[in-house]
Amino acid sequence: MLRRIFFILLFASAAAAASAQPLKVEYGAVAGINVPDYKTNMATTDIKNKLGWQVGIVTSLKFGWVSLDPQIFYVRQGLRIKPEGSDEIDLKSNSVDIPVLVAFRPIRFLRIFAGPVFTVVNSCKQKQEGDRLDFGRVRPTLSYSAGVGTTLLKHLTIDLRYNGQFKGKSNVVLPDGSQLDKLRTYNVALNVGYLF
Numbered sequence: 001m002l003r004r005i006f007f008i009l010l011f012a013s014a015a016a017a018a019s020a021q022p023l024k025v026e027y028g029a030v031a032g033i034n035v036p037d038y039k040t041n042m043a044t045t046d047i048k049n050k051l052g053w054q055v056g057i058v059t060s061l062k063f064g065w066v067s068l069d070p071q072i073f074y075v076r077q078g079l080r081i082k083p084e085g086s087d088e089i090d091l092k093s094n095s096v097d098i099p100v101l102v103a104f105r106p107i108r109f110l111r112i113f114a115g116p117v118f119t120v121v122n123s124c125k126q127k128q129e130g131d132r133l134d135f136g137r138v139r140p141t142l143s144y145s146a147g148v149g150t151t152l153l154k155h156l157t158i159d160l161r162y163n164g165q166f167k168g169k170s171n172v173v174l175p176d177g178s179q180l181d182k183l184r185t186y187n188v189a190l191n192v193g194y195l196f
Contacts, residue, residue, distance in 0.1 A: 003144070003166065006114075007114070007115070007116065007144070022063070022064075023061060023062070023063060024061075024062040024063075025059070025060070025061060025062070026059065026060040026062060026067075026195045026196065027057070027058065027059045027060070027195065027196055028057075028058055028155075028157070028193050028194050028195035028196055029055070029056070029057055029058070029193055029194060030055070030056050030057075030058055030157065030159075030191040030192065030193025030194075031053070031054070031055045031056070031191065031192065031193065032053065032054055032189055032190050032191030032192060033051060033052065033053050033054075033189070033190055034051075034052040034053065034054055034075065034077065034163075034187045034188065034189035034190075035049070035051060035052070035187055035188050035189075036049045036050070036052050036077045036078075036079065036185065036186070036187040037049055037185070037186045037187060038079045038081075038138070038183060038184070038185050039183070039184045039185075039186075040180045040181065040182060040183050040184070041168075041181055041182050042083075042180060042181050042182075044083070044084035045081060045082065045083045045084065045180060046081070046082040047079055047080070047081050047082075048079065048080040048082075049077075049078075049079050050077070050078035050079060050080070051078075052075065052076050052077035052078060052093075052187065053075075053076050054073045054074060054075040054076065054097075054189060054191070055073070055074055056071055056072055056073035056074065056191075056193075057071065057072050058071045058193060058195070059071070060103070060195070062105070065104065065105045065106060066102070066103070066104060066105065067102075067103045067105060067111075068100070068101075068102060068103075069099070069100075069101040069102070069103050069113060069115075070098065070099075070100050070101075071098065071099045071100075071101065072096065072097075072098055073096070073097045073098075073099065074094070074095075074096055075093075075094070075095045075096075075097055076092065076093070076094055077092075077093045077185075077187070078090075078091065078092050078093065079091050079093070079138075081174060081180075083174065083180075086174075089126060089174055090126065090127040091124050091125070091126055091127075091135060091138065092124065092125045092127065092132070093122070093123075093124045093138050093139060094121075094122075094123050094124070094125070095119050095121060095122040095123070095139055096119070096120050096121040096122075097117050097118070097119050097120075098117065098118045098119075098120060099115060099116070099117045099118075099145050100115050100116055100117075100118070101113040101114065101115035101145065102114065102115050103149075108151075109150050109151045109152070110148070110149075110150055111148065111149040111150070111151075111159070112147075112148050113145075113146065113147060113148070113149065113159075113161075114144070114145065114146035114147075115144065115145060115146075116142060116143070116144055116145075117142070117143045117144060117145050117163065118141065118142060119139055119140065119141050119142070119143065120141075122137045122138075122139050122141070123135075123136075123137070124136055124137060124138050135174075136172075136173070138172060138183060138185070139165075139185050140165045140166070140167070140168075140185070142165075142166060143163060143164060143165040143166065143185075144163070144164055144165070144166065145161050145162070145163045145164075146161065146162055146164075147159055147160050147161030147162060147189075148160060148161075149161075151195070155194055155195050155196065156192070156193075156194060157191075157192070157193045157194070157195055158190075158191070158192050158193075159190075159191050159193075160188070160189070160190055160191075161188070161189050161191070162186070162187075162188055163186065163187045163188075163189060164186050165184060165185055165186070168182035168183055168184040
């Protein structure tokens with residue numbers, strides 16, 4: 001409930017500030033690494049997370065000290081799951097995420113941002129004997145992102161963001177037929193990019 005109130009207040013204050021300022025548009029590309037943290041509430045299931053990466057296109061509609069930042073990211077993550085009594089399963093998660101962030105820019109080179117993330121494409125593949133087999137979805141369709149970024153030399157950007165989810169994905173059936181009661185995904189991402 002507090003998260004929803006926070007995001008409503010965030011968007012309302014951004015809209016109020018934006019209505020009185022001239023528009024400036026920025027756009028560019030970013031790439032980075034992410035450290036995923038997949039968790040389940042099943043104590044007998046062991047999960048090993050792997051370092052992931054992402055690339056994306058970013059835009060920024062800037063109104064004074066506030067901006068609306070729609071983005072598109074391709075995100076790649078990996079994990080190994082070992083349910084009790086089963087062999088380890090090696091999974092690769094691929095998704096196309098669309099963060100719609102509101103950024104506050106109290107200082108010209110500093111951005112503090114937060115907003116929802118819509119996952120529009122989400123597939124997972126299992127590595128088995130050298131082949132990759134389609135598995136299904138392990139990430140939710142709606143999550144959130146919050147973080148801080150800086151701009152160096154007018155065009156180079158660096159941002160650190162935390163990506164979380166509102167609720168876990170329930171009843172995830174693994175390729176071997178076993179089932180996870182709830183799977184939650186978090187990650188910390190570091191991105192470097194260039195804005196025009």
